[in-house]
Amino acid sequence: MRVLTGGSFPLLRFDKGDEFPSGLEQWCAMEGIRGAGILCGVGMLSGTDLGVFDGTNYAHCIFEEACEVLSLQGNVAIRDGKPFAHVHASISGHDFQAHGGHLFTGVVAVTLEVVLCVFEKGLVRLPSEGSFRPLDSV
Amino acid sequence: MRVLTGGSFPLLRFDKGDEFPSGLEQWCAMEGIRGAGILCGVGMLSGTDLGVFDGTNYAHCIFEEACEVLSLQGNVAIRDGKPFAHVHASISGHDFQAHGGHLFTGVVAVTLEVVLCVFEKGLVRLPSEGSFRPLDSV
Amino acid sequence: MRVLTGGSFPLLRFDKGDEFPSGLEQWCAMEGIRGAGILCGVGMLSGTDLGVFDGTNYAHCIFEEACEVLSLQGNVAIRDGKPFAHVHASISGHDFQAHGGHLFTGVVAVTLEVVLCVFEKGLVRLPSEGSFRPLDSV
Numbered sequence: 520m521r522v523l524t525g526g527s528f529p530l531l532r533f534d535k536g537d538e539f540p541s542g543l544e545q546w547c548a549m550e551g552i553r554g555a556g557i558l559c560g561v562g563m564l565s566g567t568d569l570g571v572f573d574g575t576n577y578a579h580c581i582f583e584e585a586c587e588v589l590s591l592q593g594n595v596a597i598r599d600g601k602p603f604a605h606v607h608a609s610i611s612g613h614d615f616q617a618h619g620g621h622l623f624t625g626v627v628a629v630t631l632e633v634v635l636c637v638f639e640k641g642l643v644r645l646p647s648e649g650s651f652r653p654l655d656s657v
Numbered sequence: 658m659r660v661l662t663g664g665s666f667p668l669l670r671f672d673k674g675d676e677f678p679s680g681l682e683q684w685c686a687m688e689g690i691r692g693a694g695i696l697c698g699v700g701m702l703s704g705t706d707l708g709v710f711d712g713t714n715y716a717h718c719i720f721e722e723a724c725e726v727l728s729l730q731g732n733v734a735i736r737d738g739k740p741f742a743h744v745h746a747s748i749s750g751h752d753f754q755a756h757g758g759h760l761f762t763g764v765v766a767v768t769l770e771v772v773l774c775v776f777e778k779g780l781v782r783l784p785s786e787g788s789f790r791p792l793d794s795v
Numbered sequence: 796m797r798v799l800t801g802g803s804f805p806l807l808r809f810d811k812g813d814e815f816p817s818g819l820e821q822w823c824a825m826e827g828i829r830g831a832g833i834l835c836g837v838g839m840l841s842g843t844d845l846g847v848f849d850g851t852n853y854a855h856c857i858f859e860e861a862c863e864v865l866s867l868q869g870n871v872a873i874r875d876g877k878p879f880a881h882v883h884a885s886i887s888g889h890d891f892q893a894h895g896g897h898l899f900t901g902v903v904a905v906t907l908e909v910v911l912c913v914f915e916k917g918l919v920r921l922p923s924e925g926s927f928r929p930l931d932s933v
Contacts, residue, residue: 524915558696572701590883592698594697615847616754617892619893632881632930696834710863730837747887776804
């Protein structure tokens with residue numbers, strides 16, 4: 520992964536084979552980023568593990584083939600002491616049909632070009648009894 | 658709804674049962690925001706009323722089940738003296754297929770985490786004879 | 796096309812009949828913009844030429860009817876001396892189903908309202924032997 524622009528709106532280029540969003544979480548940890556918006560991401564992912572939440576659990580669907588990433592949106596907050604990315608993605612394969620959900624993980628195919636908005640204020644995922652942990656500021 | 662970061666790029670957390678985008682319009686009215694970009698929104702909506710424009714009217718389709726919000730983009734401008742949100746959304750239900758259109762309204766299920774870009778310059782929706790009202794700056 | 800807000804986060808309004816993203820590339824050339832993120836775009840496109848990459852070539856699919864633009868994300872960098880927009884789009888027609896891919900070109904129907912993030916640092920597309928040219932900073 521390479522950082523192509525600095526400041527509050529970094530553009531990150533993830534390369535073939537990089538894992539996303541774990542690679543983003545690791546970079547945020549290294550940079551001490553405690554809150555960010557994920558504004559944009561274009562490129563391709565393969566082995567894309569998407570989830571749809573039923574209020575208690577996620578149903579998963581894995582899209583093995585390399586798909587175009589149509590949109591990438593979400594945020595980074597601190598959860599259990601570490602940066603955690605809450606990201607939703609829409610993707611399309613060779614039938615041009617869009618599928619999407621919560622992005623658990625994917626492997627970058629070709630490239631993934633991501634723009635963040637780094638917040639001065641830190642964000643946290645609050646503890647909760649259920650599987651959903653609300654976002655808050657520090 | 659809670660505001661989690663300040664400044665020109667507020668992150669707003671809408672909670673279960675909040676209506677969107679009317680809740681956003683109300684907040685903009687309260688804060689005196691007269692122009693904003695809607696850059697990102699992740700979470701879930703139910704009772705999502707989507708529209709596709711045919712040049713004169715919108716066809717509507719209501720997605721009752723709670724769906725993942727894959728992407729949320731648009732802007733806020735003043736229309737008839739009040740903030741009006743022009744928002745497009747893509748959503749997916751339990752088949753992971755993405756659907757989308759102009760977002761008339763939805764009810765937040767679980768959460769909806771939205772990032773705005775507040776413009777210093779105000780935006781307006783111009784009067785027009787048709788159903789489409791062009792965006793302009795003040 | 797009209798520029799509705801200034802500064803580092805311009806909101807551009809493309810009008811009926813404008814070509815996108817070539818109109819955006821021309822505006823960036825005129826303004827001397829050498830690096831930008833494309834954060835958001837809502838409106839409608841017709842004759843939308845979308846591509847899905849197979850690692851070597853793009854498969855194309857043209858959506859003739861005017862479709863809602865659900866999301867628009869990407870970036871602008873200098874390629875062969877001129878601004879080049881790498882844009883992915885998701886769109887929906889009257890069945891509300893989302894389709895998407897790399898956006899080669901489309902003709903604006905009704906309107907297209909786009910928000911950019913202009914970077915101080917320039918971006919370039921590196922030369923390469925294959926059809927994919929990596930993004931880098933100057």
